Amino acid sequence: MSHLHVIVEADGGSRGNPGPAGYGAVVRDADSGAVLREVAAGIGVASNNVAEYRGLIAGLEAARDLDAAEVDVRMDSLLVVNQMSGIWKVKHEAMKPLASQAAALVRQFANVNFGHIPRERNSHADRLANQAMDDAAAGLEWTARTEVPEPEPEASAAPAKRGLRARPPGWGAPSGVATSMLLLRHGETPLSIERRFSGTGDPELTDRGRAQAAAAAERLTGWDISAVVCSPRRRAQQTAAAVAAVVGVEPVIEPGVAETDFGKWEGQTFAEICEQWPDEMSAWLADPDVAPPGGESFTATFARVEAARARVVEEYAGKTIVVVSHVTPIKALVREALDAPAHVLYRVHLDPASLTTIDWYADGIGVIRGLNDTNHLAGLQTR
Numbered sequence: 001m002s003h004l005h006v007i008v009e010a011d012g013g014s015r016g017n018p019g020p021a022g023y024g025a026v027v028r029d030a031d032s033g034a035v036l037r038e039v040a041a042g043i044g045v046a047s048n049n050v051a052e053y054r055g056l057i058a059g060l061e062a063a064r065d066l067d068a069a070e071v072d073v074r075m076d077s078l079l080v081v082n083q084m085s086g087i088w089k090v091k092h093e094a095m096k097p098l099a100s101q102a103a104a105l106v107r108q109f110a111n112v113n114f115g116h117i118p119r120e121r122n123s124h125a126d127r128l129a130n131q132a133m134d135d136a137a138a139g140l141e142w143t144a145r146t147e148v149p150e151p152e153p154e155a156s157a158a159p160a161k162r163g164l165r166a167r168p169p170g171w172g173a174p175s176g177v178a179t180s181m182l183l184l185r186h187g188e189t190p191l192s193i194e195r196r197f198s199g200t201g202d203p204e205l206t207d208r209g210r211a212q213a214a215a216a217a218e219r220l221t222g223w224d225i226s227a228v229v230c231s232p233r234r235r236a237q238q239t240a241a242a243v244a245a246v247v248g249v250e251p252v253i254e255p256g257v258a259e260t261d262f263g264k265w266e267g268q269t270f271a272e273i274c275e276q277w278p279d280e281m282s283a284w285l286a287d288p289d290v291a292p293p294g295g296e297s298f299t300a301t302f303a304r305v306e307a308a309r310a311r312v313v314e315e316y317a318g319k320t321i322v323v324v325s326h327v328t329p330i331k332a333l334v335r336e337a338l339d340a341p342a343h344v345l346y347r348v349h350l351d352p353a354s355l356t357t358i359d360w361y362a363d364g365i366g367v368i369r370g371l372n373d374t375n376h377l378a379g380l381q382t383r
Contacts, residue, residue: 002067002068002069003069003070004029004066004067004068004069004070005029005030005031005068005069005070005071005072006027006028006029006030006036006063006066006068006070006071006072007027007028007029007030007033007071007073007074008025008026008027008028008056008059008062008063008071008072008073008074009025009026009028009059009074009075009122009124009125010023010024010025010026010052010055010056010058010059010073010074010075010125011023011024011025011052011055011075011076011077011122011125011126011128011129012024012048012049012050012051012052012053012054012055012077012129013048013051013126013129013130013133014046014047014048014050014051015133016045017047017048018045018046018047019045020042020044020045020133020136020137021042021043021044021045021046021047021048021050021051021133022040022041022042022043022051022129022130022132022133022136022142023040023041023043023051023052023054023055023058023128023129023132024038024039024040024124024125024126024127024128024129024130024131024132025038025039025040025055025056025058025059025062025125025128026038026039026059026124026125026128027039027059027062027063027066027068030070030072036066037062037063037065037066038128039058039059039061039062039128040058040128040129040131040142041054041058041132041136041142042132042133042135042136042137042142044136047094049077049079049080049092049094049095049289050094050095050098051129052075052077052079052080053080053095053098053099053102054098055075055125055129056073056075056080056084056102057098057102057105059073059125060073060102060105060106060109060112061105063109064105064108064109068109069109069110069111070109070110070111070112071109071111071112071113072112072113072115073112073113073114073115074115074116074117074121074122075114075115075116075117075122075125076117076118076119076121076122076126077116078116078299078302078303078342079288079289079299081114081115081116082116082341082342083095083099084099084102084103084106084114085114087341088287088288088289088341088342089286089287091283091286091287091289091290092287092289092290095289116339117364118306118310118364119306119307119310120310120364121364177317177318178318178359178360178361178367179313179316179317179318179319179320179321179359179360179361180223180319180320180321180357180358180359180369181309181312181313181321181323181333181357181358181359181360182220182223182225182320182321182322182323182355182356182357183323183325183333183355183356183357183358184216184239184243184322184323184324184325184353184354184355185324185326185330185350185351185352185353185354185356186205186209186231186233186235186236186238186239186324186326186352186353187205187206187208187209187210187211187212187213187216187235187238187239187352188205188206188208188209188212188352188353189203189204189205189206189209189235189352190203190206191203191267192209192352193206194269195269195270196267196268196269197262197265197266197267197268197269197270197273198235198259198266198267198326199259199260199261199262199263199266199295199296200233200258200259200261200262200266201266201267202233202234202235203234203235204234204235204238205235205238205239208380209235209238209239209352209353210238211380212239212352212377212380213238213239213241213242213243213353214242215353215376215377215379215380216239216242216243216353216355216376216377217242217243217245217246217247218246218376219355219375219376220243220246220247220322220355221246221247223320224320225243225247225249225320225321225322226249226316226319226320226321227249227252227315227316227319227321227322228243228244228247228249228250228251228252228321228322228324229251229252229253229254229257229312229321229322229323229324230251230252230253230254230257230323230324230325231253231254231255231257231258231259231324231325231329232253232258233258233259233326236258236324236325236326237251237253237324239324239353240322240324243322243324247322251324254308254311254312254323255308256304256305256307256308256311256329257305257308257323257325257326257329258325258326258329259325259326259327259328259329260295260296260298260301260326260328260329261292261295261296262292262295262296263291263292263293263294263295263296264277264292264293264294265277265292265293265295266295277292277293280292280293288302288342298328298332298342298345299342301328301329301332302332302336302342305329305332305333305336306332306336308329309336309360310364313360317362327350328345330350330356331344331345331348331350332345333356333358333366334348334356334358334368334371336366337358337360337366337367337368338366338368348371348372349372350372351372351374351377353376353377354372354373354374354377355370355372355373355374355376356368356371356372356373357369357370357373
């Protein structure tokens, strides 16, 4: 009986979503990290999610062909990992047959664990997917390269379980110098007063919102701030300007931390949406892969925000920075730091001009130092 324990790293991509797509997967020995098999292919026109599922299936098939008994799957697709772990339901019709095929393969092994990893730790599978797409665009069929890459340092680490990244043992924080991210939600706007969906719309701060921004700026003088990064939305830029004036740095725009695009729900209240789009609202609340009509899904927001976080941390490694953003992106970063499922968004409350602090380490692990801190707003009149 085989006792082979392998790690499958899989990825997929689409240049257009949908557009020309491909997948890649690498199978490693879990003990040594040695590469046992590489697979990749162009699959024509498809979405990112379809390509990612195809990568998973190809990786599992390769592990089966190697007669593996135990498999640890690592992917940067939160959607695939959480659906295969049973955390999220598979609702999209195009995903159901792929998820069923993957589940049938899973049942052929003694044990399979799924783990979510940051995109930068899935670079080998991503490179294979891009090679396959390049070859397909040139009219070629992908073939394994003659030079097999050296195992990546993370490959021999203990696998993450049930969609969670591996954590260092003990109660202490991860070692190394952290990049401290002070996440500031923008101040009050007319839409936030009325609890209306506010995504791509561009309302200005109210007078009270400007006072909140000023109070937050004063609070932040207690830190050694190296940069102020903000969403391109006007309410965020107005809040960031107040902070920048006090800490003495010019704001830098980062589109990746903009609020979710709520599409046709923009400017509507929850009750109004439930009345006009009851089925769409139910689907949206049940599945993070579902987008509002004409809008953006939470899954897409998570990917966008995670990529922005990686860029900002790389740019300002080891420093303390202020990021002025919105409810959903800040909650997405809290979710990422906790390695929690998508529904954690509904369990976190963030007030206007509140401060949330997360330390990010080089391996992508985040440690939350504070959440929804509003002490600096104590002197302002409440509504």
